Amino acid sequence: MNNQKENKRELRVFALASFLNDMGSDIIYPIWPLFVTVFLGADIFVLGIIDGIGDALVSVSSAFSGYLSDKFRKRKIFIWTGYLSSGIARFGYSVVPAWIYLIPFKVLDRAGKIRASPRDAMIAELSTIENRGTNFGFLRAMDNFGAIVGITLSIIFLKYLGFRNLILLASIPSFFSVLIIYFFIKEKKFEPQKRTFSLNLFDNNFRLFVLINGIFALGAFSYSFFLLYVKDIGFSIYTIPIFYLIFTLSSTIFSYPFGILSDKIGRKKVLMISYLSFAFVCFSLIFTRNLIGLIIIFCIYGLYKAAIEVSQKTLASEICPLDYRATSLGSFQLIMGLMAFPASFIAGILWKLLGMNYPLYFSLLLSVSSLFLITLIKEQKIC
Secondary structure, eight states: OHHHHHHHHHHHHHHHHHHHHHHHHHHHGGGHHHIIIIISOOOHHHHHHHHHHHHHHHHHHHHHHHHHHHHHTOOHHHHHHHHHHHHHHHHHHTTOSSGGGHHHHHHHHHHGGGGHHHHHHHHHHTOOTTTHHHHHHHHHHHHHHHHHHHHHHHHHHHHHHHHHHHHHHHTHHHHHHHHHHHHHOOOOOOOOOOSOOOGGGSOHHHHHHHHHHHHHHHHOOOHHHHHHHHHHTTOOTTTHHHHHHHHHHHHHHHHHHHHHHHHHHOHHHHHHHHHHHHHHHHHHHHHOOSHHHHHHHHHHHHHHHHHHHHHHHHHHHHHSOGGGHHHHHHHHHHHHHHHHHHHHHHHHHHHHHHOTTHHHHHHHHHHHHHHHHGGGOOOOOOO
């Protein structure tokens, strides 16, 4: 009983730290494409490169930290230093004189994701098969709740503070996340490793799972393109953060229910819902130009995000080798991020050369393909 109470307490601590960090992140996210392209004068191609580099670094840092976390049997240090990196990077964004200087801070910001695999492994280890999806869903809901607060602050204060001061404000919550993790999370003791890490530890089912999600990720370009799509069809730059808020509200509403649903009907079915939702978003944006239609599309986009973030992590944590859980989650994130760079790069090229609908055609094709392929994956019921 005491162990269950301690597990719940630590889950709440993780949730609070995640809430604060995402609040800071999402003060920036809705204005990021405008900050890069309008305020600093970069074009859509440069935005694609910067976002792609950032997404790719997420994967590399997660894989690296996941392996080290398993090797040295430590989780906590990677989590609080990850939050620290993000806070420093956001401070850097606020003072850069030109867009080229964003790149090293983007690298540092996304390298802060060294916290992701060790944290996800701790969440999985604090959970059971009966509540693992629910716990990941709760954590994601708190992420998104922080995002809602951050986006709201962004919408309210952009006119009054301007880009630089608003981004400076966004750096502060991450430093509080550092303190919360450092003082209120206890490092767990692990059994010594019984096996040397090797790629042969991953069975064909896990490898196929990574491959299919990699195909999907190649078409899942950065959210920045969706926001610029809204701007290019005539909406004011001051209304664009509202669409990001709609997306985040939807993601928050659906995260916890999808976590519960994945415990009841299985992770794979929820993952299939996410693929289908993203395909719907891409298909609908090709034809939609009116406000009501865009609101519905951004709601579905939020549903997609909630479903995929709950189901991917939970399923990956259950079909991987358990004694290398953080390594496996990091390796999975590595492939997703390596696909994210060409995804945003390809989207930028297609947009620039052929028009803004062509990234949507490409993503629609990969989403539908992934939807059929994921039926081949076998779920495993493990502790």
